[in-house]
Amino acid sequence: MVKKLIVFTGSTFALLLVTATAALAGSEIPKPGGSQVRGEVVTPPGAGGGALAFTGSQMIMLALAAAVILAIGISFVIASRRQAYSAR
Numbered sequence: 001m002v003k004k005l006i007v008f009t010g011s012t013f014a015l016l017l018v019t020a021t022a023a024l025a026g027s028e029i030p031k032p033g034g035s036q037v038r039g040e041v042v043t044p045p046g047a048g049g050g051a052l053a054f055t056g057s058q059m060i061m062l063a064l065a066a067a068v069i070l071a072i073g074i075s076f077v078i079a080s081r082r083q084a085y086s087a088r
Helices: 002-023 059-087
Strands: 035-037 040-042
Touching: 002 059
Parallel strands: none
Antiparallel strands: 035 040
């Protein structure tokens, strides 16, 4: 049973890392002057001001919250099994 719990926890953590990595893949800040493509200066959309779109940068906090909730759930499962075992 412990082996299944370790595999489940590891798989969940790996999935969490993969999805957070995909969300943060293009999160670098563009250069202020824009980039050059075939000699033309390309200005990123949003460089003129205004609000930024959701880029997935908030995923780190959501991933941490999910990891904390997962850890709490695992500790409850372990505690309940210990309590049931000691009651025998």
